[in-house]
Amino acid sequence: MIFLSTITASTDTIILHEQGEHSPIDSEARASKVKCLDGSTAHTHLGVSVGDEELIFKAVVSSEEIAILERLHRNYAEITIATSTGVYSGYIFSLRWNGYLANVTLRKKARLDV
Numbered sequence: 001m002i003f004l005s006t007i008t009a010s011t012d013t014i015i016l017h018e019q020g021e022h023s024p025i026d027s028e029a030r031a032s033k034v035k036c037l038d039g040s041t042a043h044t045h046l047g048v049s050v051g052d053e054e055l056i057f058k059a060v061v062s063s064e065e066i067a068i069l070e071r072l073h074r075n076y077a078e079i080t081i082a083t084s085t086g087v088y089s090g091y092i093f094s095l096r097w098n099g100y101l102a103n104v105t106l107r108k109k110a111r112l113d114v
Contacts, residue, residue: 002057002106003082004072007089012076014068016059019101027053050088055081055106062100069095069102081106087113 005013030046061069072079073092081088090108097103 001084002055002059003080004069004092004106005080005082006072006076007078007080012068012071014065014072016057016061016065016102016104018057019060050108050111053108054093055083055104055108057104059102059104060100061097061102066097066100066102069097069104078109080112081108086111 002016002018003014004016027048029048030052032044034042036042069092073095076091078089078091081090088108089110089112090106092104093107094105095102
């Protein structure tokens, strides 16, 4: 279950239930690999932060919920995202729907519940 809401007081609040497989955390480390002249490689790993994470999922939505998702996507640069892993500030990066199946990608900015 994923809860999305605006930071300000508003009626644009929605609870979505993920359908099937989803990625609770999709992130890449801040790492690089460089080939050295002596034939070796140099690796750097600078960690992973919440801001590197994306949440990608599918949800069955009604026409009213599609309207709310679209408003959240178009009108708000920051929303509150609550999932089983925590509460975050972030935004809807991409939103696509076909019939009543929405494909949503959320990008997290910061964790709010620590």
